[in-house]
Amino acid sequence: MTGRTALRARRNARRATSYHVAGAAIVVFFLAPFAIMLMSSFRPRSETALPPWPLTGISQFSVDAYRTLDTFGAGIWHHMFNSLIVSVATVVLTVAISLLAGYGFSRYRFPFKNVLFILIIATLMIPFQSILTPLFIILSRLGLNNSLLGLTLVYVTLQLPFSVFMMRNAFDAVPKEIEEAARIDGARDLGLLARVLFPLVLPGVVTVAIFAFLNAWNEFFAALVLLSSNEKFTLPVLMTAVRSSRMGAIDWGAVQAGVVVMVIPCLLVFLLLQRFYMRGLMAGAVK
Amino acid sequence: MTTEIISVSPKRRRRRRGGWRGLAYIAPAIALVTVFFVLPLLFTVWMSLHRWPLMGSPRWIGIGNYTRMFNDPRFWTSLGFTAQYTLVVTIAIFALAFPLAFFVDKPRRFVSGYRTIIFLPVVIGLASASLLWVWLANVDSGLFSPVFEMLGLTQGRRNLLATFDSAFLTIIVMVVWKVAGFTMIILLTGLQGIPSELTEAARIDGAGAWQRFRHLTLPLMRRTMALALILSVTGSILAFDQFYIMTSGGPQNRMISIVYYIFNQSFVSFNLGYGAALSIALLVILVALSIVQLWLLKVGEDRP
Numbered sequence: 102m103t104g105r106t107a108l109r110a111r112r113n114a115r116r117a118t119s120y121h122v123a124g125a126a127i128v129v130f131f132l133a134p135f136a137i138m139l140m141s142s143f144r145p146r147s148e149t150a151l152p153p154w155p156l157t158g159i160s161q162f163s164v165d166a167y168r169t170l171d172t173f174g175a176g177i178w179h180h181m182f183n184s185l186i187v188s189v190a191t192v193v194l195t196v197a198i199s200l201l202a203g204y205g206f207s208r209y210r211f212p213f214k215n216v217l218f219i220l221i222i223a224t225l226m227i228p229f230q231s232i233l234t235p236l237f238i239i240l241s242r243l244g245l246n247n248s249l250l251g252l253t254l255v256y257v258t259l260q261l262p263f264s265v266f267m268m269r270n271a272f273d274a275v276p277k278e279i280e281e282a283a284r285i286d287g288a289r290d291l292g293l294l295a296r297v298l299f300p301l302v303l304p305g306v307v308t309v310a311i312f313a314f315l316n317a318w319n320e321f322f323a324a325l326v327l328l329s330s331n332e333k334f335t336l337p338v339l340m341t342a343v344r345s346s347r348m349g350a351i352d353w354g355a356v357q358a359g360v361v362v363m364v365i366p367c368l369l370v371f372l373l374l375q376r377f378y379m380r381g382l383m384a385g386a387v388k
Numbered sequence: 389m390t391t392e393i394i395s396v397s398p399k400r401r402r403r404r405r406g407g408w409r410g411l412a413y414i415a416p417a418i419a420l421v422t423v424f425f426v427l428p429l430l431f432t433v434w435m436s437l438h439r440w441p442l443m444g445s446p447r448w449i450g451i452g453n454y455t456r457m458f459n460d461p462r463f464w465t466s467l468g469f470t471a472q473y474t475l476v477v478t479i480a481i482f483a484l485a486f487p488l489a490f491f492v493d494k495p496r497r498f499v500s501g502y503r504t505i506i507f508l509p510v511v512i513g514l515a516s517a518s519l520l521w522v523w524l525a526n527v528d529s530g531l532f533s534p535v536f537e538m539l540g541l542t543q544g545r546r547n548l549l550a551t552f553d554s555a556f557l558t559i560i561v562m563v564v565w566k567v568a569g570f571t572m573i574i575l576l577t578g579l580q581g582i583p584s585e586l587t588e589a590a591r592i593d594g595a596g597a598w599q600r601f602r603h604l605t606l607p608l609m610r611r612t613m614a615l616a617l618i619l620s621v622t623g624s625i626l627a628f629d630q631f632y633i634m635t636s637g638g639p640q641n642r643m644i645s646i647v648y649y650i651f652n653q654s655f656v657s658f659n660l661g662y663g664a665a666l667s668i669a670l671l672v673i674l675v676a677l678s679i680v681q682l683w684l685l686k687v688g689e690d691r692p
Contacts, residue, residue, distance in 0.1 A: 120496055121498070124491075124502050127491070127505075127506060128502070128505050130565070131505050131506050131508060131509060131565065131569070134509075134520055134521070134565070135508070137524075137531060138520055138523070150528065150529050152528070152529055152530055152531060152534045153530075153531050154534040154535055197416075198416045198417050201413045202418075204413055205409075205410045205411070205412070205413025205414040206410075206413075206414060208410075209407075209409060209410025209413065210407070211407045211410035211411045217418060220421065221417060221418070224421060224425050226674065226678040227425075227429065227671060227674070228626050229425075230628070230667075230670070231432065231650070231667035231668070231670045231674075232428040232429050232431075233654075234432065234650075234655075234667060235428040235429075235432050235435060235664070238431070239423070239424075239428055239431065254424060258421060258424040261417055261420060261421060265417055315511060318513070319513025319514070319515065319516065320513070321515035321629050322628055322647070325632075326651070326655055337515040340516075341515075341633060344522065344633060351526075353523055353529040356519055356522075357523060359519070360520050363512070363513060363515075363516045363519075364512045364520075367516075371507075371508070371511040375504065378511070379573070382570075382573060
């Protein structure tokens with residue numbers, strides 16, 4: 102009897118070991134590119150052109166790569182600010198507009214309600230890459246070509262199907278009685294929405310905000326097409342300029358530093374708000 | 389009696405006013421979708437019927453752009469390349485994501501840590517990932533060429549991005565690294581939806597691991613797999629960043645995807661009308677795929 106349990110225990114231990122050995126290999130594959138890039142970006146200028154192998158660690162900590170990165174375009178702070186302003190504005194506008202629309206769709210009856218809802222959701226079926234050419238022309242007619250505001254409005258529009266869908270579901274889950282009670286207490290319309298309902302749909306708002314931020318921060322194709330002057334570039338567009346060589350040589354140190362700058366905010370947002378991110382993923386996937 | 393009347397009448401009044409109020413709430417969203425989506429969409433159709441240079445006035449040429457498209461070998465090449473890429477990358481993603489989904493479905497220690505780490509590349513941008521990997525694949529300053537040389541896989545250092553096959557492979561590996569976590573999570577939700585009593589019953593009936601996978605897991609996951617498949621296919625057809633950043637469409641211009649070709653025609657050669665016609669072709673392909681998607685998901689519902 103004891104022999105058999107010992108045998109089973111040993112077999113379980115062996116299984117657990119092989120499981121975690123496989124796990125270690127997986128972790129190396131998915132994490133090593135990040136780690137190697139982060140370490141390499143802190144090498145002194147004399148070493149940035151060298152391969153990161155063999156892994157020696159950091160012989161001498163240096164921010165040379167980040168200084169070089171700062172010499173591209175209008176300086177790294179400027180482009181970080183561009184990216185940040187576009188992302189934050191996208192988040193704020195997306196949340197505001199989808200909050201209103203979600204509330205309207207969830208609580209009111211009006212003509213063509215379903216048609217309009219399907220219209221918003223159906224934009225998901227059409228790739229925005231295929232309407233970028235006229236978008237470019239429409240934006241220039243509106244005087245919004247080569248402008249961060251124009252880019253932001255495009256990003257907000259791209260976020261709407263997912264966000265309106267999320268917010269409508271969030272409001273649908275709030276019991277009507279809460280609203281009735283608040284109405285009796287004298288809360289009306291936007292005041293009711295802001296003070297009573299907003300806290301109740303906050304998880305949905307966070308999810309919408311995370312996706313809006315990540316998509317706006319990371320988006321490359323529309324930014325490449327719609328921004329034409331150097332000082333307007335967001336980080337991904339700036340980085341393609343860094344990646345294409347300057348006087349025949351690519352400064353790989355600057356590329357590494359730039360990727361670190363682009364990647365860190367995404368990883369932080371995800372790691373801090375993972376729960377909300379996964380919820381949004383599931384909601385989006387089920388739809 | 390009286391209370392009933394009192395409670396009914398305000399409700400009715402609100403509903404009548406609510407018609408306009410509801411529309412007011414959704415107006416900003418509708419306005420944005422109209423200006424930045426519906427209008428451009430109609431405008432694309434209109435433009436595709438014109439010769440539309442950047443400067444100067446557009447000229448109506450009817451279906452001229454479409455006949456040009458059908459006779460344009462570079463269009464067909466880009467379509468062929470996009471199809472090839474989509475096929476290979478989707479198979480590669482599933483080949484890794486499926487085992488990973490089983491791996492993180494196990495009730496073991498650190499499993500949520502594994503999930504998080506595998507998912508990390510998903511949240512960064514495709515542009516960032518492309519930049520990171522184009523450095524790793526660089527012959528002089530990257531990681532792969534010295535490692536491959538040390539392992540004895542290559543004689544001396546080889547430029548991975550110089551030939552089509554190795555550059556294609558590098559991009560596939562990059563995209564798998566970037567996307568596998570996403571597909572894994574989708575598949576994991578499917579796996580977790582399978583009642584454990586079923587698997588247990590099959591095990592007791594003596595079904596082996598492969599039999600359980602083949603006759604139980606796969607059929608029950610049809611809907612989830614259809615979803616993961618569609619997301620992967622539509623995403624791959626729209627691929628642009630990785631080819632633009634990692635190989636600039638090379639070697640020998642053999643990595644021009646359909647979106648890349650539209651980009652070249654519209655924003656490099658400034659044939660805006662022709663670019664619009666190409667966009668309509670892309671749009672038709674994707675709408676057709678969406679219809680297939682709805683059908684696939686429905687089929688999944690009918691017979692689970």
